[in-house]
Amino acid sequence: MTVGTQLQQAxxxxxxxxxxxxxxxxxxxxxxxxxxxxNLAQTLDGAVQTLKDRQNYVEKQEPQYKQK
Numbered sequence: 001m002t003v004g005t006q007l008q009q010a011x012x013x014x015x016x017x018x019x020x021x022x023x024x025x026x027x028x029x030x031x032x033x034x035x036x037x038x039n040l041a042q043t044l045d046g047a048v049q050t051l052k053d054r055q056n057y058v059e060k061q062e063p064q065y066k067q068k
Contacts, residue, residue, distance in 0.1 A: 003062070005054040009047055018044035 018041050025037035 002064075003058055004055065007051060007058065011051045012054065014044055014048050016049065018048065 021037045021041035021044060025034050025041065028034050028037065
């Protein structure tokens with residue numbers, strides 16, 4: 001498995017977790033829990049961006065890792 005593939009899988013996993021937190025935030029009536037889920041979603045969205053930045057860097061450094 002290439003680094004590019006591993007990064008893509010990591011991005012997909014973190015995006016899935018962020019989507020779950022957003023869903024939990026919408027579905028809960030507990031305001032404290034809602035805020036916690038929203039904060040977690042924001043943190044995970046930041047992690048997605050960091051991973052995408054890393055993926056772009058790797059693709060520029062090593063073109064063979066570029067996703068098709």
